Amino acid sequence: MRSVAIVGMSLAGLRAAEALRRAGFDGRITAIGAEPHLPYDRPPLSKELLAGKWEVDDVVLRKQGVDDLALDWRLGRRAIGLDLSDRHLDLDDGTRVDFDGLVVATGSEPRRLPANAFPDGDSALDGAFVLRSLDDAVAIRARLEGRPRVVVIGAGFIGAEVAATCRGRGLDVTVLEALPQPMVRGLGPVIGGVCADLHRDHGVDLRLGVSVEAIEGAGRVERVRLADGTRIDADLLVVGIGVVPATDWLASSGLTLDNGVVCDETCLAAPGVVVAGDAARWPNPLFDGEMMRLEHWTNATEQGVAAAERLLASDADAVPFAPVPFVWSDQYDVKIQSVGRFNADDEVHVAHGSLEERRFVALFGRAGRLVGALGFGRPRPVMQYRRMIGDRRSLAEALEHAANG
Ligand SMILES: Cc1cc2nc3c(=O)[nH]c(=O)nc-3n(C[C@H](O)[C@H](O)[C@H](O)COP(=O)(O)OP(=O)(O)OC[C@H]3O[C@@H](n4cnc5c(N)ncnc54)[C@H](O)[C@@H]3O)c2cc1C
Numbered sequence: 001m002r003s004v005a006i007v008g009m010s011l012a013g014l015r016a017a018e019a020l021r022r023a024g025f026d027g028r029i030t031a032i033g034a035e036p037h038l039p040y041d042r043p044p045l046s047k048e049l050l051a052g053k054w055e056v057d058d059v060v061l062r063k064q065g066v067d068d069l070a071l072d073w074r075l076g077r078r079a080i081g082l083d084l085s086d087r088h089l090d091l092d093d094g095t096r097v098d099f100d101g102l103v104v105a106t107g108s109e110p111r112r113l114p115a116n117a118f119p120d121g122d123s124a125l126d127g128a129f130v131l132r133s134l135d136d137a138v139a140i141r142a143r144l145e146g147r148p149r150v151v152v153i154g155a156g157f158i159g160a161e162v163a164a165t166c167r168g169r170g171l172d173v174t175v176l177e178a179l180p181q182p183m184v185r186g187l188g189p190v191i192g193g194v195c196a197d198l199h200r201d202h203g204v205d206l207r208l209g210v211s212v213e214a215i216e217g218a219g220r221v222e223r224v225r226l227a228d229g230t231r232i233d234a235d236l237l238v239v240g241i242g243v244v245p246a247t248d249w250l251a252s253s254g255l256t257l258d259n260g261v262v263c264d265e266t267c268l269a270a271p272g273v274v275v276a277g278d279a280a281r282w283p284n285p286l287f288d289g290e291m292m293r294l295e296h297w298t299n300a301t302e303q304g305v306a307a308a309e310r311l312l313a314s315d316a317d318a319v320p321f322a323p324v325p326f327v328w329s330d331q332y333d334v335k336i337q338s339v340g341r342f343n344a345d346d347e348v349h350v351a352h353g354s355l356e357e358r359r360f361v362a363l364f365g366r367a368g369r370l371v372g373a374l375g376f377g378r379p380r381p382v383m384q385y386r387r388m389i390g391d392r393r394s395l396a397e398a399l400e401h402a403a404n405g
Contacts, residue, residue, distance in 0.1 A: 001100045002027040007079045008105035009033030012277025015304030016103045017069050030097050031071040034078040045137035046161040047330050082253040101272045101311045108243035108278040118215050127221030128237045148235030151224050155182035157329045159240030164331040167202050174205040174232050188344050245279045260293040266318040267307040274307035286322040296327040324389045334377045339386040342372030351402035365395030
C-alpha cells in the first residue's frame with residue numbers, strides 16, 4: 001500500500017493518521033476535512049469553551065503540531081464521491097484523490113428541526129443554532145454575552161450540557177424535551193430522573209414530555225410554540241435533538257450504509273476501506289456481535305487507531321475491534337460516566353452511594369453478566385467496572401467487588 005486517503009479530519013481521522021505513521025507507514029496520506037480548522041476537540045465546545053473558560057487555541061487536538069505527520073492536507077474540502085473500482089475520491093473543488101487504502105471518518109452531523117417549523121421555512125433564522133462544530137460554539141458563545149433567554153430543544157447529552165453551562169453563566173434556561181426524562185436514551189429512566197432533579201435544582205425550567213410545534217419571530221428567534229399552545233420567550237435557541245452519521249456522500253459508492261457505514265468486526269467496510277468513529281457501525285464481538293454505532297470521544301479515538309492498523313494488516317492478522325463503550329458528560333460539578341452497554345430492561349443495582357445523595361455507581365446486568373456501569377459524581381470506581389465488563393465478569397462478581405470496597 002503506497003497511498004492512504006482519510007476523509008474526515010477530526011478525532012478519528014487524526015488518530016488514524018497518527019497510528020499509520022506510528023506503524024511505520026511512510027507512503028502518502030491525504031487528509032481531507034470539510035472544516036477549515038486543524039483537528040480540534042469537540043467535548044469542550046459545550047463545556048469550557050461555551051463557559052468562556054477556554055479559548056479556541058485550547059481545543060486544538062494535537063498540541064505539538066501536525067507537521068511531523070507529513071500529511072497532504074486538504075482542509076475546507078469535502079469528499080463528494082467515492083469510486084471503489086477505480087479507487088479515487090472526488091472532492092467538491094473538482095479535484096480527485098487516488099488512493100490504495102481509505103479511512104472513512106466523516107463522523108456525524110446534527111439532526112435539525114424541519115424547515116417548516118420556522119417562520120417562512122427559514123431554518124437559518126437569526127438566533128437559532130445547533131452545536132456540533134467549533135464555528136457553532138464560537139457563534140453561540142458570542143450571543144451569550146448579550147445575556148439572552150436561552151431555550152434548548154432536546155435534553156440529550158449535548159442539550160443538558162448546554163443548559164448546565166448557560167446556567168453556570170447565570171442565564172435563564174428552559175429545556176424542552178419530548179421524552180419523560182432527560183438523557184433517558186443513554187441513561188435509562190431511573191437515572192434520567194436523577195438528572196432531571198439535578199437540572200431543576202440548578203434553576204433550569206425543565207419541561208418534559210412536550211412537543212415543539214414552531215419557532216416564532218420576525219427575522220430572529222422570539223418564541224417557541226409547543227403543541228399545547230404554550231409559548232416560551234427565547235432570544236437564543238439551541239437545538240440538540242441528536243445526530244445522524246455523515247454518510248450521504250457515500251450513497252452511490254457501493255459501501256453498505258445502514259445507520260452508518262457498515263463494516264466487519266475488524267472495521268473493514270470493503271477491501272482496503274476501513275471506517276472509524278461516529279460514522280462506523282460494526283458488530284462488537286464483546287457484546288456477542290451486537291451492531292454498534294457509538295457517538296463518543298473514546299470510541300473515535302480507539303477505533304481510529306484500530307481502523308488504521310486494520311488497513312495495514314493482512315486478512316489473516318486482522319484483529320477484531322471489541323471495546324467496552326465509554327462516555328462521559330460534565331454537568332455543573334457532576335461528572336457522569338457510562339461504560340458498557342445497558343438498556344431499560346437490564347437489572348440495575350446501586351452499588352456505591354445512593355440516588356438520593358446524587359453520588360453513586362449503578363451496575364447493570366443481563367443474563368447474569370455485568371454489561372454496564374454508570375457513575376454519577378463517582379469517577380474513580382467506574383474504570384474498574386470497564387475492565388470487568390471487558391473481562392466478561394458476572395454481575396455477582398461485580399457486586400461482590402463493590403461490597404468489598
Ligand atoms: C459539543 C459536543 C460535546 C461532546 N462532548 C462529549 C463528551 O463529553 N464525551 C464524549 O464521549 N463525547 C462527546 N462528544 C462526542 C465526540 O466529540 C464525538 O463522538 C467525536 O467527535 C467523533 O469523532 P469523529 O472523528 O468520528 O467525527 P466528527 O468529530 O464528527 O468529525 C468528522 C469530521 O469529518 C468532516 N466531514 C464530514 N463529511 C465530510 C466529507 N464528505 N468530506 C470531508 N470531511 C467531512 C466533518 O466536517 C468533521 O470535521 C461531544 C460532541 C459534541 C459536538
